[in-house]
Amino acid sequence: MNKNKFLSYIILSLLVFNIIIPIPITHAASTDNILNTLAATTIADSNSSNTGGGGIFGQLFNLIFKKILGPVFNIFDGNNTKSPTTVPSGSSNDTTLKNKIIVVDPGHGGSNPGAVANNTRESDNNLAVALKLRDKLVQAGAKVIMTRDKDRTVAPEGSSLGEELAARVTMAEDNHADIFISIHSNENPDSNIKGAMAFYPAGKSSTLASEIEKALVKETGAIDKGTSSATFHVLRNTSMPSTLVEMGFVSNQEEAAQLNSDSYRSKIAQGIFNGTVAFFKN
Ligand SMILES: [Zn+2]
Structure with a gap:
């Protein structure tokens, strides 16, 4: 086979692969687009020192298989493959808490x-x-009801402790x-x-309490004092799953300082949030 004949086969295959085949595959690709792609690729090749195997045949091979067919069929290298996107737990893309009250x-x-x-x-x-937790829950699509969102009692001031707790329930x-x-x-x-x-x-x-305890300790690094059953008014009288979280001891100087700090409060809120998500995933 002489050089001209071989070259004409190459050009023919170029036409077959790049004009006839890609049209049904790429749907929207018009002949103009393909010609533009060819032109752009050729120009890019002549400017590139990394075309892989010089000479006209090397460039043609490169053009047909790597630059044009490669992207179409998603082959050859990883640049064109899409890695699966993972949704981190608790992100706004997680629908676990959507519409939960x-x-x-x-x-x-x-x-x-x-x-x-300790001040x-x-x-x-x-x-x-609680306010930080509310924001995270709302962000995740939950419907949050705060028993109080400022420094006040829930029942009218002057009510008994029983009335105050009953108002929350x-x-x-x-x-x-x-x-x-x-x-x-x-x-x-x-x-x-x-x-x-x-x-x-x-x-x-105990599931809600244990999921929250586990996640809170993981997030804050606090000592894990575990979960325990109790007969507190708000636990005894709520019909839905409930928990009372004791975040730390104000009587301990170190924990009092942590509980006073904005960054530690954020960690606690994140821990309670993560535990809540885990509870609903169960
Ligand atoms: Zn208390």
Whole structure:
């Protein structure tokens, strides 16, 4: 075969592969587009020092198989393959919490600050974390009901403690909440005691409490004091899965400082959020 004949075969195959075949594959590709692609590719090749195997045949091979057919059929190298996108847990693309009705209950407030020690007020910690948690839950598509979103009591000021707690339960029941999360800070006469724990209603499922405890400890690095059943009013009287989270001890100097800090409050909120997602994924 002489050189001209061989070259004419190459040109013929160029026409077959690039004009006849790609049209049905690429759908929208018009002959003009293909000619433009050819021209652009050829120009790019002549400017490139990395065309792989010089000479006219090398360039033609490169042009036909790597530059034109390669992208069409998604072959040869990884540049044209799309890696699967993963959706991290808890991102706004995760629909686990979409339309879930979640009551977030920052413990105490108003005339009742809860535990106070080391320049830390429990009611402030509880509210700050609860507001961060609310934002994350709303971002994930949940419908969040806050029993309070400022420093105040839930029942009218001057009500009894029983009325105050009942008012929180009523909000969850009236709104047919899917879950109820009460947020608290702990205290102990022994200032060495520290760590996070979560309570669940006695005689009922511990799953919500354990998922939140696990995720909270993972996110914050706090000592894991585990889960425990309890008969607290808000746990005893809510009909939906509920938990009362004790984030840490204000009576411990180190944990009081952490509970006071914005970054640690964010970690706690993230932990409770992650545990909530895990609960609904179960
Ligand atoms: Zn409390």
